[in-house]
Amino acid sequence: MHTMSTEMKNCIANCLTCYSECLSMAMGHCLELGGEHTRPPHLKLMMACAEICRTSAHFMLIGSDHHKHICRECAEICAQCAEDCEHIGDMQSCADACRNCAESCRKMAA
Template structure:
C-alpha cells in the first residue's frame, strides 16, 4: 500500500479530516460542559449522541488518514450523526457553547456528506 501524505490527498479530504478532528474535540469539550451544567444538558440521550458523534468523527478522520477505501461509508454515517448532533445541540436554546458545537457539527456534516458522495 502506498503511503499518502497530506500533500497527496485532495484538498477537500484534508479539509474534511480537519473538520472531523475539530468536531471530535468540540463534542468532547461540550460533553464536559453539559455534565457540569446539569438538567436537560446532562440528559443521557444528549450525552450519548455527542459521545457517538465524537467517536464517529475520530473514526472518519482515521479512515481518511489511512487512505481506507471504506472512508466514504464512514463519512456518510458521520454526516448523518453530525446532523442529528447539531440539531440536538441547537434544541438546548440560546447557549454559546451549544451553538458553537452545533455549528462545527454542521460544517463537519457538510464536508463528510461531500466525501461520501464523491466516492
C-alpha cells in the same frame, strides 16, 4: 503513495474539530450545567458524534476506501447532534462544528 485532495484535508480538519468540540463540550459544559444537558440521550449522541468524527478522520488519514461509508454515517450523526445541541441551547459552537463536519463528510461520501 496516496495523495490527499484539499477537500479530504478539509474534511479531516472538520472531523477533528468536531471530535474535540463534542468531547470537550459534553465533558465540560454539559456536565457543569446539568439538567437537559446531561440527559442520557443527549450525552450518548454527543459521544457517538465525537467517536464517529474521530473514526472518519482516521479512515481518511490511513487512505482506506471505506472512508466513504464512515463519512456518510458521520454526516448523519453530526446533523442529528447539531439539531440536538441547538434544541437544548447554549451550545452553538458545538452545533456549528457538527454542521461543518456534516457538510464536509457528505461531500466525501458522494
